[in-house]
Amino acid sequence: MFQPFLDLGGNRITGFEALLRWQHPSRGLVPPSEFIPIAEETGLIHEIGEWVIRRACATLADWPEDIRVAVNFSASQFHNTAILQTIVQALADAKVSPRRFEIEITESMLLSKYGSAATVLNALLELGVTVALDDFGTGFSSLTYLRKLPFSRIKIDQSFIRDMLVQPDCAAIVKSVIGLARDLNINVVAEGVETADQLEYLRQIGCDEVQGYLISRPVSADGVLALLDTKKLRAIYAA
Ligand code: C2E
Ligand code: MG
Ligand code: MG
Numbered sequence: 001m002f003q004p005f006l007d008l009g010g011n012r013i014t015g016f017e018a019l020l021r022w023q024h025p026s027r028g029l030v031p032p033s034e035f036i037p038i039a040e041e042t043g044l045i046h047e048i049g050e051w052v053i054r055r056a057c058a059t060l061a062d063w064p065e066d067i068r069v070a071v072n073f074s075a076s077q078f079h080n081t082a083i084l085q086t087i088v089q090a091l092a093d094a095k096v097s098p099r100r101f102e103i104e105i106t107e108s109m110l111l112s113k114y115g116s117a118a119t120v121l122n123a124l125l126e127l128g129v130t131v132a133l134d135d136f137g138t139g140f141s142s143l144t145y146l147r148k149l150p151f152s153r154i155k156i157d158q159s160f161i162r163d164m165l166v167q168p169d170c171a172a173i174v175k176s177v178i179g180l181a182r183d184l185n186i187n188v189v190a191e192g193v194e195t196a197d198q199l200e201y202l203r204q205i206g207c208d209e210v211q212g213y214l215i216s217r218p219v220s221a222d223g224v225l226a227l228l229d230t231k232k233l234r235a236i237y238a239a
C-alpha cells in the first residue's frame with residue numbers, strides 16, 4: 001500500500017510511502033506492527049525487505065518523474081551489506097533515478113551497531129538516494145542523531161500531531177522541531193494528520209509536508225494513479 005505526502009506550499013502530492021501489508025489466508029490483513037518484529041528476529045526481514053524494495057522501484061517507474069517513493073527499513077537490514085546491491089539493482093532494473101528513492105529510518109537505528117549501517121547509508125547517499133528520519137521525537141531524541149547523516153527530511157511522529165491542538169506542550173514541540181529543521185535546512189513532514197484544523201495549524205507554523213488519513217489512507221498502486229489524477233484534492237486542500 002502507498003500513502004501520499006502532500007506539500008503545503010504547492011498544494012500537490014510529492015510522493016508516497018510504501019507500507020507493507022500481509023494478507024494471511026485465515027487471519028486476514030495482518031499489520032506490520034505484528035509481523036515485522038518477528039521477521040526481524042527470524043532474519044526473514046532481509047527477504048521481505050528485498051521484495052519491498054523491488055516492488056517499490058517497479059511501481060515508481062509508472063509514476064510521474066517528480067514523484068518519489070519512501071521505503072521503511074529495519075536496523076538489521078543494514079547489517080547485511082548486500083542491501084546496497086539490492087537497491088542499486090532494483091533502481092537500475094526499473095530505470096528510475098536514485099533521487100526519487102527515499103529511505104526511512106528511525107532514531108533507534110542510529111543507536112545500535114551503527115558502524116556497518118553507516119557505510120551502506122553513505123554509499124547510498126553518494127548515489128543520490130535521500131534519507132528521512134521517521135517517528136522523530138519518540139526514540140532517544142538525541143539531537144546528535146541529526147548530525148550523523150545528511151537527512152533530507154524529518155518526520156514528526158503522529159503522537160505529537162494528534163495532541164498538538166489540545167496540549168500546549170505538544171504544540172511547542174512541533175513548532176520547535178519545525179524551526180530547528182528550517183535552520184538546519186531539512187524538510188519536515190507531519191505524520192498522522194487527521195483533521196482539517198491540524199492541517200491548518202501546520203500550514204500556519206510552516207510545516208513543509210503532511211501525511212495522514214485526512215489526505216488519504218494508504219492505497220493500492222492503482223489507487224496512487226487515481227489520487228494523482230484527482231482534481232478534487234486540489235480544491236479541498238488549497239489554502
Ligand atoms: P511508519 O513508517 O511510521 O508509518 C506510519 C504508520 O501510521 C502506518 O501504519 C500508517 O498506516 C499509519 N498512519 C498514517 N496516517 C495515519 C493517521 O492519520 N492516523 C493514524 N492513526 N495512523 C496513520 P502501518 O502501515 O501499520 O505501519 C506501521 C509501521 O510498520 C510503520 O510506521 C513502519 O515503521 C513499519 N513498516 C511498514 N512497512 C514496512 C516495511 O516495508 N519495512 C519495515 N522494516 N517496516 C515497515
Ligand atoms: Mg515510515
Ligand atoms: Mg512514522
